[in-house]
Amino acid sequence: MAIEVRNIVKKFGSFAALDNVDLKVADGELLALLGPSGSGKTTLLRIIAGLDWPDSGEVAIDGENALSRGASERQVGFVFQHYALFRHMTVFENVAFGLRVQPRAIRKDEATIRARVKGLLDLVQLDWLANRYPSQLSGGQRQRIALARALAIEPRILLLDEPFGALDAKVRKELRQWLRSLHNEIHVTSIFVTHDQEEALEVANRVVVMDKGRIEQIGTPGEVYDNPATAFVHGFIGESIVLPVDVSGDGVRLDGRPLDIAAQGAAPGAARLFVRRHDMAIAPAGAGPFEGAIRHVRSFGPIQRAEVALSGNEGRTVIEIDAPRDRELQAGEIISLQPRRYRIFAAQD
Numbered sequence: 001m002a003i004e005v006r007n008i009v010k011k012f013g014s015f016a017a018l019d020n021v022d023l024k025v026a027d028g029e030l031l032a033l034l035g036p037s038g039s040g041k042t043t044l045l046r047i048i049a050g051l052d053w054p055d056s057g058e059v060a061i062d063g064e065n066a067l068s069r070g071a072s073e074r075q076v077g078f079v080f081q082h083y084a085l086f087r088h089m090t091v092f093e094n095v096a097f098g099l100r101v102q103p104r105a106i107r108k109d110e111a112t113i114r115a116r117v118k119g120l121l122d123l124v125q126l127d128w129l130a131n132r133y134p135s136q137l138s139g140g141q142r143q144r145i146a147l148a149r150a151l152a153i154e155p156r157i158l159l160l161d162e163p164f165g166a167l168d169a170k171v172r173k174e175l176r177q178w179l180r181s182l183h184n185e186i187h188v189t190s191i192f193v194t195h196d197q198e199e200a201l202e203v204a205n206r207v208v209v210m211d212k213g214r215i216e217q218i219g220t221p222g223e224v225y226d227n228p229a230t231a232f233v234h235g236f237i238g239e240s241i242v243l244p245v246d247v248s249g250d251g252v253r254l255d256g257r258p259l260d261i262a263a264q265g266a267a268p269g270a271a272r273l274f275v276r277r278h279d280m281a282i283a284p285a286g287a288g289p290f291e292g293a294i295r296h297v298r299s300f301g302p303i304q305r306a307e308v309a310l311s312g313n314e315g316r317t318v319i320e321i322d323a324p325r326d327r328e329l330q331a332g333e334i335i336s337l338q339p340r341r342y343r344i345f346a347a348q349d
């Protein structure tokens with residue numbers, strides 16, 4: 001089912017939790033809402049779900065106005081971070097619950113319900129846990145059961161709010177891959193909320209980056225990572241070096257010193273230069289626009305992370321770069337740096 005959100009405004013008192021949000025979700029997409037705490041992700045999800053209503057704007061599901069319908073009529077499945085399964089029911093009964101409470105007119109017979117639950121437990125690969133109680137499951141297993149339960153009513157849309165938020169890093173990683181492949185199998189239009197950029201980039205077809213109740217950028221994981229539309233997106237996704245620079249007619253300056261880099265059309269005045277740590281490459285001596293002294297090096301996995309005090313400004317501007325380990329860097333060494341890729345945004349952007 002396609003979803004279209006138009007001009008949504010949602011205020012709590014005078015505070016705009018959502019400030020003119022527009023979003024189109026194509027049928028069968030797996031979309032991530034990504035943003036820092038308080039950016040409005042959950043509020044947007046709740047409005048799409050029918051658990052909350054906007055002050056103005058429209059929500060259409062499959063072309064039909066959804067705002068005139070409540071949550072139960074929208075046929076939406078939910079999974080929340082702390083989605084409490086019913087403690088006194090077995091896994092099987094938890095998954096069957098949504099089917100058993102359907103209105104009599106559409107309720108399936110017992111054999112059909114049992115077959116459907118069995119199918120869902122197979123789908124989430126936990127059929128062997130059917131007779132256990134929630135307290136006898138791991139956190140990751142519980143979230144998979146919560147997902148099976150959400151899918152039982154054959155929702156038109158699946159909404160997940162930080163579904164893996166409470167789990168440890170390793171289990172989170174496993175469940176991401178699992179969700180991705182599950183979605184490839186069932187193709188139900190899905191939106192999940194996360195503040196974890198790695199999770200969004202790894203799982204979603206498209207990522208919606210939010211800040212302060214607004215959408216900053218919508219794009220594929222590659223687009224938002226490689227071509228951030230705003231300074232916020234650049235800073236939020238991936239680790240960036242951020243340097244305050246001045247743009248003028250004759251170029252870009254750092255601490256009054258000209259840098260041999262292009263202003264990329266940024267308006268004259270104060271600006272910020274963004275470079276990803278791994279894009280700040282070590283250049284032959286004197287060849288790069290930056291020079292600095294290595295203060296400290298830590299090596300882990302395939303990279304070495306070096307703290308570099310840039311020349312000028314009495315060495316007070318310190319950046320961290322990630323370099324491959326083909327040549328071991330040493331504290332005290334003076335290096336020249338050349339950004340392979342960078343963006344300049346005006347200071348107020």
Ligand SMILES: Nc1ncnc2c1ncn2[C@@H]1O[C@H](COP(=O)(O)OP(=O)(O)OP(=O)(O)O)[C@@H](O)[C@H]1O
Nearest residue numbers: 012017035036037038039040041042043044193195
């Ligand atoms: N019922 C409410 N009453 C007042 N303010 C609210 C209410 N619900 C949300 N807010 C505020 O709206 C803003 C957006 O909240 P929301 O939960 O959508 O953010 P979020 O991006 O999902 O954050 P998190 O990642 O922390 O869950 C926050 O500043 C929050 O304090």
